[in-house]
Amino acid sequence: MLKEIESQLNSFKKINKNRGRLLISCLDQPGIISKISKFLFSHGANIIESNQYSINPHGGDFFIRIDFEAPDLIDKKETLMEDFQPIAETFSMTWELHLVSELKRMAIFASKDLNCLRELLWQWQNGDLMAEIPLVVSNHETARPLVEQLGIPFYYLPASKENRTEVEKKQLQLMSEYDIDVIVLARYMQILTPHFVASHPMKIINIHHSFLPAFVGARPYERAYQRGVKLIGATSHYVTNDLDEGPIIEQDTVRVDHRFDVDELKKMGGNIERNVLARAVKWHLQDRIIVHGNKTIVF
Amino acid sequence: MLKEIESQLNSFKKINKNRGRLLISCLDQPGIISKISKFLFSHGANIIESNQYSINPHGGDFFIRIDFEAPDLIDKKETLMEDFQPIAETFSMTWELHLVSELKRMAIFASKDLNCLRELLWQWQNGDLMAEIPLVVSNHETARPLVEQLGIPFYYLPASKENRTEVEKKQLQLMSEYDIDVIVLARYMQILTPHFVASHPMKIINIHHSFLPAFVGARPYERAYQRGVKLIGATSHYVTNDLDEGPIIEQDTVRVDHRFDVDELKKMGGNIERNVLARAVKWHLQDRIIVHGNKTIVF
Amino acid sequence: MLKEIESQLNSFKKINKNRGRLLISCLDQPGIISKISKFLFSHGANIIESNQYSINPHGGDFFIRIDFEAPDLIDKKETLMEDFQPIAETFSMTWELHLVSELKRMAIFASKDLNCLRELLWQWQNGDLMAEIPLVVSNHETARPLVEQLGIPFYYLPASKENRTEVEKKQLQLMSEYDIDVIVLARYMQILTPHFVASHPMKIINIHHSFLPAFVGARPYERAYQRGVKLIGATSHYVTNDLDEGPIIEQDTVRVDHRFDVDELKKMGGNIERNVLARAVKWHLQDRIIVHGNKTIVF
Amino acid sequence: MLKEIESQLNSFKKINKNRGRLLISCLDQPGIISKISKFLFSHGANIIESNQYSINPHGGDFFIRIDFEAPDLIDKKETLMEDFQPIAETFSMTWELHLVSELKRMAIFASKDLNCLRELLWQWQNGDLMAEIPLVVSNHETARPLVEQLGIPFYYLPASKENRTEVEKKQLQLMSEYDIDVIVLARYMQILTPHFVASHPMKIINIHHSFLPAFVGARPYERAYQRGVKLIGATSHYVTNDLDEGPIIEQDTVRVDHRFDVDELKKMGGNIERNVLARAVKWHLQDRIIVHGNKTIVF
Incomplete structure (x- = not known):
């Protein structure tokens, strides 16, 4: 890779080292957002942008994307994933956690x-x-x-x-x-x-x-x-x-x-x-x- | 029809009493536009907008639309059509002459x-x-x-x-x-x-x-x-x-x-x-x- | 108003009798979404669509729109507003609660x-x-x-x-x-x-x-x-x-x-x-x- | 210039060696198009696409662009320009003749x-x-x-x-x-x-x-x-x-x-x-x- 592109990517990773994204889909049930946001808050994460949409609020499908920042996110990733697992199981979620600094x-x-x-x-x-x-x-x-x-x-x-x-x-x-x-x-x-x-x-x-x-x-x-x-x-x-x-x-x-x-x-x-x-x-x-x-x- | 719409249409017809449109398609051959424009000129018509397009200039299809004005167009329509017929035949044209004042x-x-x-x-x-x-x-x-x-x-x-x-x-x-x-x-x-x-x-x-x-x-x-x-x-x-x-x-x-x-x-x-x-x-x-x-x- | 339009509006109000929208803006601080969603959950509200956006997560401006359903929303409106007031004050929010059934x-x-x-x-x-x-x-x-x-x-x-x-x-x-x-x-x-x-x-x-x-x-x-x-x-x-x-x-x-x-x-x-x-x-x-x-x- | 681009341009020039464009603007007067098309026809040119527009047919401005093909256009260019000059003068035209093969x-x-x-x-x-x-x-x-x-x-x-x-x-x-x-x-x-x-x-x-x-x-x-x-x-x-x-x-x-x-x-x-x-x-x-x-x- 050309040096200038590499340094551009590195600088992007550095700037976004604390930035993560949570993508979730599951059946809609009361209290999902409350649980997710409490979880993020308790791990020091601040939500930057979130978008949620339910096809049918009465038991239909629920989708959310949350863009957040949390201090020391890279070190914390494993803990976050482990701690989120029980919530995901409760609601039978399909979910992904992505770190912006982990380039695809x-x-x-x-x-x-x-x-x-x-x-x-x-x-x-x-x-x-x-x-x-x-x-x-x-x-x-x-x-x-x-x-x-x-x-x-x-x-x-x-x-x-x-x-x-x-x-x-x-x-x-x-x-x-x-x-x-x-x-x-x-x-x-x-x-x-x-x-x-x-x-x-x-x-x-x-x-x-x-x-x-x-x-x-x-x-x-x-x-x-x-x-x-x-x-x-x-x-x-x-x-x-x-x-x-x-x-x-x-x-x-x-x-x-x-x-x-x-x-x-x-x-x-x-x-x-x-x-x-x-x-x-x-x-x-x-x-x-x-x-x-x-x-x-x-x- | 409501009076106000009727009077609107009448006023449009009056304003456009000398306005006509010629639509022609035929096989492309040299001299078509020259013939058409000479014809219109000789009948006192002034071209306002014309658009012509040939799919393939070497014997392909030729299309033209001419928007023109000619004095006393309403009276002249029959003559124009008769006089155009020989040109149309020479080039085997499919053609239409429309008077703007003859509302569809x-x-x-x-x-x-x-x-x-x-x-x-x-x-x-x-x-x-x-x-x-x-x-x-x-x-x-x-x-x-x-x-x-x-x-x-x-x-x-x-x-x-x-x-x-x-x-x-x-x-x-x-x-x-x-x-x-x-x-x-x-x-x-x-x-x-x-x-x-x-x-x-x-x-x-x-x-x-x-x-x-x-x-x-x-x-x-x-x-x-x-x-x-x-x-x-x-x-x-x-x-x-x-x-x-x-x-x-x-x-x-x-x-x-x-x-x-x-x-x-x-x-x-x-x-x-x-x-x-x-x-x-x-x-x-x-x-x-x-x-x-x-x-x-x-x- | 024409009867058919009136009945159309009435049917819309009936269908949406439990539907509300919360619009909030304030300075961004950790925990806002967690607080709001906990509040809605505790009042039996189910979020249908929510969109949130922060101009700058480090103390910038925070905006959210939440579209939700809650049983007996019309009766509950006053209570909801009273109960939300302390949260709004904590975060110095500018906020509005709208009932979809209360047509503008x-x-x-x-x-x-x-x-x-x-x-x-x-x-x-x-x-x-x-x-x-x-x-x-x-x-x-x-x-x-x-x-x-x-x-x-x-x-x-x-x-x-x-x-x-x-x-x-x-x-x-x-x-x-x-x-x-x-x-x-x-x-x-x-x-x-x-x-x-x-x-x-x-x-x-x-x-x-x-x-x-x-x-x-x-x-x-x-x-x-x-x-x-x-x-x-x-x-x-x-x-x-x-x-x-x-x-x-x-x-x-x-x-x-x-x-x-x-x-x-x-x-x-x-x-x-x-x-x-x-x-x-x-x-x-x-x-x-x-x-x-x-x-x-x-x- | 890279060889492949050069050969692409050369092939374009070859294909279009007989193709020209005439751009004209002047005051609108009866007979302009007739004159132009007769001129082109008499020089063996076949019109491929032409677009004409007059702002106001009663003495307003007249504009036309004609895309044409004529055999041996490159050799004929000078003659064409000389022969067109009198027509241009009659109608006080501003005009340009471009050969597609003369790349800008x-x-x-x-x-x-x-x-x-x-x-x-x-x-x-x-x-x-x-x-x-x-x-x-x-x-x-x-x-x-x-x-x-x-x-x-x-x-x-x-x-x-x-x-x-x-x-x-x-x-x-x-x-x-x-x-x-x-x-x-x-x-x-x-x-x-x-x-x-x-x-x-x-x-x-x-x-x-x-x-x-x-x-x-x-x-x-x-x-x-x-x-x-x-x-x-x-x-x-x-x-x-x-x-x-x-x-x-x-x-x-x-x-x-x-x-x-x-x-x-x-x-x-x-x-x-x-x-x-x-x-x-x-x-x-x-x-x-x-x-x-x-x-x-x-x-």
Whole structure:
């Protein structure tokens, strides 16, 4: 990694050494917030921002994200988690505690179209995406100079339908070796097997180049052109085993008109794709997303 | 019709008595624009705004819309059309000449949800949609007071799958009796038969409550909710025999989030629906739309 | 009021009879949320949605909005308020408790341009704005039929620079007589005196027909046309004694181009105005807004 | 310049060797379009896209942009210009003929904030901005690696209020030496003297980091934060001697809320800035813009 990026990340970790985030979902019951906030208070934590939402207050689903500060958080983390366990059990919570200073380790998978990869690397370099990027994997050599000039290891693993299993094995080894938390498919264009998906559930973020569920599958711009739509869009979602059917994180659209041919739709769409993907990744890195069934709550 | 609306329309017709619009499509060939503009000049017409577009200049499709003024246009119309005929034949043109002062006669078909009907009537009353509205047809009584207070005849024709043929017969009689140019389905919620559609080709404008081609067919908001989309939309299109597959005129989307239930999606979407439909109707009334295959050119 | 609207409001009040909202702002200190949530829990309240935000966790400002349900809330209100008082004092809170079933009483001030008034009345009729509307005041007769057909008393009070004091006296009498909670200036076009403004601090909502702070003051569309802007906008804000300088609640813009003359800018802008104002009013009615200095927090 | 970019530009020039654009403005008079189209036809030109607009058809201003193809255009250019001269004189036209294959020579002026510069270089590399970029000038060394890795000469000319005249002299020398057609100020942050501006009238494109005319001048984000706006924007305009008052080419806005501090407004705004500037530059390079008084017509 380039020195200047490294020092930027280090300074971010230092500033945020006492900052944590608690993400909880469970069935709604009286007294949950009271219990959580008492717990945080008793451990010296001060809540900075909290957002809570219940689908149905009478026994429906309850979701909360709490952004807090607590002195000596890094040392205290284990204690906090142990002490919270009984509360979590009482309410049968699904929960996560994240320290902002423990940057997520993000792998990016790319292909020949560098549009999305470039945006991610740029925003990262610019201090907008706070993560470690230990490696970029691609089935083409195209991205190598862009990646290596930032000091990021680049792995060229030519992938196709034929060698999928073998390639995925190597990829999973790399993910494990580099201790990866989140995988971003920046127009990777290869379908992942259920085995790969199962290894990182709700940790693989994809960008699809259409406003889903319109134009699921291949060649969405060509089909958008044929249909004569007046807006084109992009959708970022977590990858599941159903193609383009995973929980949607973010979407956006942009106006086009009859003068746009397929190539111009692609150029226009590329701009939406990179922005939508970057927002989705940012929200994931900031622990803003709770997956609920096949939907996301983005706080 | 209310006196104040009538006098508003009359004043518009007077102001625009010399204003016309020429819409042409044909195969592209050298010299078309030269011929057309020479023709207009020789008839004393001054071009106010013109927009031309060719899909492929080497023998592809050519489209033009010309907005012009010519003295004594109303008297001259027949001559203009006769004189233009030979040019049209030379280039095998599909063409229309519209006089702005000859207001289109627009029928609105509504049902119980008055959202879109209200917007159209309001914009009409406000001078934003320049048309005659000789009647509103509905399969419910709900809209009667709203319609009749503007002095517009209201026809209650309860329609269902069972009596479709019979009802359409009456509707077509009304369309003919009132000499209707364009039919707007303002959330009419009934499927039209091919017979009805064929009677007004590319003159029936529908609003579909989703961003097509996502959620074709029934209950789009329910399905949008299930899918967890982050934007909802609406699409206005000309009606063809393929449900929700006609040429798209206009679309728009609006941001929603996890807090929206189906009812709130509907309320949010209703706002988009009425604006999208009103824009599509306005463009049709202003002769801005050329249909080309299953697409529209909107100048 | 029309029977159907009345019954719609009554049904809303019934459904929401146990629903309340707590809005709090104070200096940030440890333990606030813990105290509030314990208080609500001990009074049998279940939190449905809560949003909290601190400008600076180290002694900065703290804001929270809690949407909750509690059995027998209407009977319990007084007790709740008394019991909360000591907590409020401990933390020097500014706070409000609202019962959703206690609909706000909203007066609308209009003039000749009915665009915004119509949108408000329509959304109200449609069940999107939950409030009583005991009266509409106008300095022109134009709106009378529109208002009276909904069964709302209409007061024609011709206002001008000359008789401002006298007219405002009558208006204040009406506000007091009808026990008004919030006043919406739906393109009222008259400047209010400091005396009037002081009588309803942060309870008067205005719509300004530009994207503030661009084009403060008179004739914004004319000035937008002169400047050749590519977007026009509208701003809804609370009224203070500084013209167009009060806390902004909501803003939006829409694209225009060189073909728009001043009248068309006005038509285009009118659509933005009414939507921006309706959103601002809705958020106010839903107790989503906390005013902080000259800004708003909109939860 | 990198070989791959060079070959991309060369291939673009080859494909478009017969493509030209005619931009005309004059007082509206009958027969203009007829004359122009006859002229083009008689020189073998086929019109691909044409857009015409008159502010007022009765002697107001007339503007047209014609995109055409003509065989052997490069060889024919001189003849075309000579032959068009008499027509131009008859109607007192201001006019320009551009060959798409004669790429404009664009200089970029940057400073420390590389956001806009990066977007321009990226879109250029990606084939979205068709121009030669013979040099980048900056008053800081920050951009050097980014610029030089694309094979573009980088000139470091530290500029300040004190040495403005001297620095501008060098800059003008460079502009002349490199035969520059258009100068883009990509957050250059230095005020240009009237002498410099006069040397390239309506050929210097600036990006201002606010929605003009809101927040003219310095520190717009700080002032937007103070004012509590709900949208922030950016404006691209031609530079004149009145600071931030030149003809606006493009503007856009994006939604923000109370949680954004000044730094986050800047990050959010940066994304709008770079997109707005890139669109404005693209339209300039495509000869889509006619300046009329202090406004632009963008076809």
